[in-house]
Every structure is written in C-alpha cells, then in structure tokens.
Amino acid sequence: MCGIVGYVGYREAQPILLESLQRLEYRGYDSCGIATLNDSLTMSKDVGRVVDFAKNSPKIHGKAGIGHTRWATHGTVTSANAHPHLDCTGNIAVVHNGVIENFQKLRDDLTKEGHRFNSDTDTEVIAHLIEKYYQGDLKEAVSKALTEVTGTYAVVVLAKGHKDLVVARQESPLVIGVGDKENFVASDVAASLDYTDRTIYLEDGDIGIVSPDSITITNNGQTVKREEQIVPWSVEDAQKAGYEHFMLKEIHEQPKAIENTLRAQIPFIKPLTILGAESEKRLEDIMLIACGTSYHAGLIGEYVIGKLCRVPTRVKIASEFDPNCIALEKTWVLGISQSGETTDTLRALKHANSRGCPTIGITNVQGSSITRITEQVIFTQSGPEIGVAATKTFIAQLTALYSLALKMAQLDVKAQESYQTEFKTLPSKVQQILDNEEQIAEYGRQLAKCDNAFFVGRGISYPVAMEGALKLKEISYIHAEAYAAGEIKHGPFALLRSNTPIIAIAPRDNTYDAMLTSIKEIKARGPQVIALAQEDDEEIQQFVDIVIRIPKVDPLFSPFLNTVAMQLLAYYAAKERGCAIDLPVNLAKSVTVP
Ligand code: G6P
Numbered sequence: 001m002c003g004i005v006g007y008v009g010y011r012e013a014q015p016i017l018l019e020s021l022q023r024l025e026y027r028g029y030d031s032c033g034i035a036t037l038n039d040s041l042t043m044s045k046d047v048g049r050v051v052d053f054a055k056n057s058p059k060i061h062g063k064a065g066i067g068h069t070r071w072a073t074h075g076t077v078t079s080a081n082a083h084p085h086l087d088c089t090g091n092i093a094v095v096h097n098g099v100i101e102n103f104q105k106l107r108d109d110l111t112k113e114g115h116r117f118n119s120d121t122d123t124e125v126i127a128h129l130i131e132k133y134y135q136g137d138l139k140e141a142v143s144k145a146l147t148e149v150t151g152t153y154a155v156v157v158l159a160k161g162h163k164d165l166v167v168a169r170q171e172s173p174l175v176i177g178v179g180d181k182e183n184f185v186a187s188d189v190a191a192s193l194d195y196t197d198r199t200i201y202l203e204d205g206d207i208g209i210v211s212p213d214s215i216t217i218t219n220n221g222q223t224v225k226r227e228e229q230i231v232p233w234s235v236e237d238a239q240k241a242g243y244e245h246f247m248l249k250e251i252h253e254q255p256k257a258i259e260n261t262l263r264a265q266i267p268f269i270k271p272l273t274i275l276g277a278e279s280e281k282r283l284e285d286i287m288l289i290a291c292g293t294s295y296h297a298g299l300i301g302e303y304v305i306g307k308l309c310r311v312p313t314r315v316k317i318a319s320e321f322d323p324n325c326i327a328l329e330k331t332w333v334l335g336i337s338q339s340g341e342t343t344d345t346l347r348a349l350k351h352a353n354s355r356g357c358p359t360i361g362i363t364n365v366q367g368s369s370i371t372r373i374t375e376q377v378i379f380t381q382s383g384p385e386i387g388v389a390a391t392k393t394f395i396a397q398l399t400a401l402y403s404l405a406l407k408m409a410q411l412d413v414k415a416q417e418s419y420q421t422e423f424k425t426l427p428s429k430v431q432q433i434l435d436n437e438e439q440i441a442e443y444g445r446q447l448a449k450c451d452n453a454f455f456v457g458r459g460i461s462y463p464v465a466m467e468g469a470l471k472l473k474e475i476s477y478i479h480a481e482a483y484a485a486g487e488i489k490h491g492p493f494a495l496l497r498s499n500t501p502i503i504a505i506a507p508r509d510n511t512y513d514a515m516l517t518s519i520k521e522i523k524a525r526g527p528q529v530i531a532l533a534q535e536d537d538e539e540i541q542q543f544v545d546i547v548i549r550i551p552k553v554d555p556l557f558s559p560f561l562n563t564v565a566m567q568l569l570a571y572y573a574a575k576e577r578g579c580a581i582d583l584p585v586n587l588a589k590s591v592t593v594p
Pocket residue numbers: 291292293294336337338339340341342345388389390587588589590591
C-alpha cells in the first residue's frame with residue numbers, strides 16, 4: 001500500500017532510490033517518483049511501473065533523496081498525484097504512506113491562507129503544513145504540521161538547505177536501514193537489504209532526523225532510543241533465483257517454510273494454562289482476526305483448534321470486527337497477518353487490548369506493528385514474500401496454527417505423537433505435488449480459457465476452496481467463487497454451464513460421501529469437474545473429468561496439500577493469460593489503510 005524510501009549518504013541517491021523502490025513495488029505500483037537534493041530539489045515522477053520509470057526518467061543528482069511507489073487512495077492515477085509532493089516554494093518534498101482523514105478541512109483552510117495545490121492527494125497538505133510552520137528548523141516544522149493531522153502516516157521529508165531527512169510514523173510502517181556513513185529509510189526492510197541488514201523499527205509517534213552518520217529519534221518531545229536489530233533475511237531471499245515469477249519461487253519454497261515454521265517458538269499461552277481452573281481470567285473462547293488469505297488460514301485454524309482443543313473458536317474478518325462481540329478478558333484474541341501491518345487487523349487487536357483480552361499475533365515480519373500490540377507473537381518462518389498473492393506465508397500460518405492447536409490440545413501421548421509424525425511428513429508431501437507441477441500446469445492452462453469457475457469443499461476443505469478461488473481471481477482475473485459444496489445447489493446451480501469448471505476438493509474425510517453426492521449433482525448439470533483427491537482414490541474418477549492426485553495424508557492436514565495444488569492451478573492459468581502475476585492489477589501486498 002504505497003512504498004516509501006529515503007537515502008542520505010556519500011553516494012548518488014537516484015540509483016539507490018530506484019533500486020529500493022523496485023523492491024517495494026509489491027506495496028503499490030500505479031505510479032512512482034523521486035526527489036533528490038543537490039543545491040536545490042529536483043523531482044521526477046510518472047505513472048506506471050518503477051522498472052519503466054527507472055529506464056526512462058532523467059538523471060537527477062544529489063546525495064540525499066526520497067522516493068515513492070503509489071497505490072492510489074486519494075485521487076486517480078496521474079503524474080500529478082504521484083509522490084513526492086511539494087509545498088508552494090518547491091523547497092519541501094514529502095512522500096507519505098497512510099491516509100490523512102481530515103485532509104479536506106486542512107486543504108480548505110490552507111487554500112484560504114493562500115496555498116495552491118497541484119494534486120488531489122491527501123499527502124499534499126503535509127507539504128503545505130510544513131511550509132506554513134517552517135522557520136528554519138525542519139523537524140520542528142514537521143512536528144507542528146503533524147499535530148494538525150489526524151489519520152495514519154509514514155512520512156519522509158526532504159528540504160532545501162537540510163542535509164538530513166526528517167521521518168515520522170503513526171500507524172504506517174517505517175524502518176531505518178543503518179549503514180556506514182549512510183542511512184536508508186523505507187516502508188519495510190526488503191528495500192534496503194542490498195545495502196544493510198541493520199534496522200531500526202520506528203514506533204507510533206516517533207519523529208526522527210536521519211543524517212549520513214547519525215539518527216536521532218524523539219517521541220512526545222523526548223529523545224528515545226530504538227534498538228538496532230539484524231534482519232534475518234538475505235538479499236538472495238528477496239530475489240527470484242531463476243524463477244520467472246516471485247510467486248512460483250515462493251510456491252516452491254513451501255516445504256522449507258513448513259520445516260522452518262515447525263521449529264518456530266510457540267509461546268507459553270497464559271490463558272490456556274488456566275483453562276478449566278478457577279481464575280478471574282478463565283478462557284471462554286478464542287477469536288481469530290485476519291484479512292484476505294490470512295482470514296482463510298484463520299478459518300482452517302478455527303476448525304483445527306475446535307477439533308483438537310475443544311475450545312469455542314470464532315473467526316472474524318478484521319474489518320467486520322465488533323468490540324462488543326468479545327467477552328471482556330475472557331476471549332483470547334489471535335490476529336493473523338503475514339505483513340503484520342494490515343490496518344484493519346491492527347485496529348481490531350487494539351480494541352481487543354483495550355477490552356483487556358489477551359492477544360497473540362501470528363506474523364512473518366519481525367519488527368512489524370502487530371508485534372508491538374500483541375502480548376505474544378508467533379513468527380512464521382517463510383522468509384520475505386514478494387509476490388502480492390500470498391502463498392508460502394499462508395502455508396506457514398497454517399503450520400503455526402496447527403502447532404499452536406497441538407500445543408494447546410490435551411491429547412494423550414499416542415495421539416500427540418501420531419499428529420506430530422504426520423505433521424513432519426508434510427514438507428516431503430508438498431514436494432511431491434511440486435514434482436507433479438507439469439501435469440497441474442496443463443490443467444491450469446485449460447482453466448485459463450474460462451471466465452467463471454467455482455471451488456467447492458466441505459468441512460475443513462471449504463476454507464481451502466475459498467483460498468483456491470481467491471488465488472485464481474487475484475492473479476488470473478478469472479471470476480471465481482467458493483461454495484460449501486452442500487450450498488451450491490441453493491442458487492449457484494443457475495450459473496452452471498459446460499464452460500464453468502468446478503474445482504472440487506475431496507479428501508478422504510468424513511465429508512467424502514457427501515462430496516461425491518454434490519459432485520454428481522453438479523456433473524448432471526453439465527460443467528467440467530476437476531477433483532483434488534487422494535492418490536489412492538479409485539472411486540472418484542468415474543464421476544469427474546480430471547483428477548489431480550494428492551499424496552495420502554491424515555485429512556486434518558489435507559489443507560496444506562490441496563492449497564499447494566490450487567496455487568499451481570492459479571499460477572499456470574494466470575501465466576497462460578499473460579497476467580502480471582506478481583503485481584496483479586489494483587492489488588497491494590500490504591494494506592495499510594482502513
Ligand atoms: C492484501 C494482500 C493479501 C493478504 C491481505 C492480508 O490484500 O494482497 O495477500 O492476504 O492483504 O494481509 P496480511 O498481511 O494481514 O496477511
């Protein structure tokens with residue numbers, strides 16, 4: 001959701017800014033721009049991808065600069081709306097990520113005071129407010145400007161006459177990459193991995209001055225020390241490593257993501273240790289909160305926790321979270337977010353905190369906001385995920401949720417061992433599906449011809465179907481819907497045609513017979529049915545057109561394997577259609593606006 005970068009040091013800023021912006025492009029990619037400071041500010045911006053901008057934009061000089069890749073919120077995609085934005089004098093340049101909620105009022109007031117605006121963005125008011133308050137001290141002016149602003153922001157400011165960058169954060173991510181006689185600023189650590197693995201994560205309310213050899217941060221007027229941390233990812237982790245797309249690379253990294261996340265620390269869970277005991281904080285239920293793909297992981301988690309732990313468990317889409325639906329202190333709230341920055345999820349967790357509920361975060365990003373607002377954190381170990389469509393982070397979220405459920409469950413030793421043994425076979429079984437890639441690719445290419453598709457599943461496979469449909473629509477732009485297989489006859493049957501493929505997820509669990517019934521009912525209406533079925537399932541092939549064989553596994557773990565097969569289907573359908581797989585139209589990987 002917009003990526004911002006900054007550089008101060010001894011090198012030319014432009015190439016570093018452009019390189020860093022390309023690493024952040026997954027956050028937004030409708031337009032981009034940079035500004036550098038020599039004797040005066042020079043700016044260059046345009047609509048389109050950073051890669052084209054990097055090729056075509058004029059050389060601009062300076063050893064300090066800022067840059068931005070945009071995902072439009074206020075104002076359409078035009079060069080004027082691209083960041084950076086300048087004040088009236090052209091001496092102050094601002095890049096911003098977030099949403100200024102009171103921008104219209106500020107803009108009206110500033111206009112009355114004589115300020116002239118060149119864009120439709122909320123961001124531009126920040127540049128004008130800084131101009132209004134500027135009396136030689138840039139940080140002071142930024143500080144005063146931001147007191148007038150309500151909303152969320154990560155801001156980097158570059159101004160004529162100042163060799164430093166001024167940075168500020170409120171609910172939108174901002175990190176400082178610490179170098180030697182140079183420093184970097186970015187929305188996330190991936191941007192400066194080429195240059196440094198030393199990072200400082202800013203916190204809400206922080207305002208900082210970043211110069212080539214010093215970083216000073218204040219919060220509420222007081223100087224604060226933010227510890228430097230080493231990023232656990234390498235540059236290679238954030239490169240394509242010979243794959244055509246990041247998404248394909250990330251699909252192939254899933255065996256490793258499971259293995260590594262299996263080794264992750266599952267925290268000591270306070271409420272569960274007192275489950276059933278006399279206590280004021282007795283756990284009554286668990287609520288999982290998430291958005292998008294993470295929400296689907298939550299739905300599967302609900303099923304697994306419910307089955308293994310017998311604790312009432314609910315899942316809420318974070319943007320639909322209503323603080324009134326939690327029992328004070330007795331609902332244990334678990335937020336799932338690969339980025340750790342999704343505004344809706346963070347807001348729901350803050351509500352839960354304010355109501356005294358114990359909170360846990362599951363995230364893939366060290367230092368992300370979710371790690372600061374939850375009591376305990378489980379880090380999935382996927383490495384950086386660059387493709388906008390989540391793949392390996394989803395599989396790692398499942399790994400974390402299953403590990404948590406097994407840790408919480410009061411199973412006898414034999415049952416616990418049996419689940420753990422099955423769990424450990426998953427990386428090699430996922431690998432078997434990847435080894436069968438070419439066959440699935442062929443079915444994906446066939447899928448590319450359709451305009452609509454349905455994914456159906458029952459029980460634990462229903463959220464898996466939802467994830468399959470989401471992957472297909474996100475990257476191939478084929479309209480895809482997921483249905484609980486038993487529900488498809490209540491309406492969607494009217495849409496079934498011979499060119500409407502149905503992808504049916506049919507593990508050998510207690511829903512299998514009912515699934516076969518649904519498949520027969522669907523088939524009788526003409527569509528092609530592609531079944532995802534266990535490798536030794538001889539029965540299903542007589543009722544469907546295509547069977548994708550899935551290695552045999554305890555059905556509880558089938559979501560891992562079925563998901564990987566569906567990711568490949570979606571990937572090859574999208575590739576056949578010539579889609580921009582890693583950067584789908586209108587989507588962003590990290591959604592930091594409500
Ligand atoms: C965006 C991404 C999705 C992701 C969702 C939630 O929409 O494109 O891939 O699932 O945000 O993100 P989170 O970081 O909270 O998991």
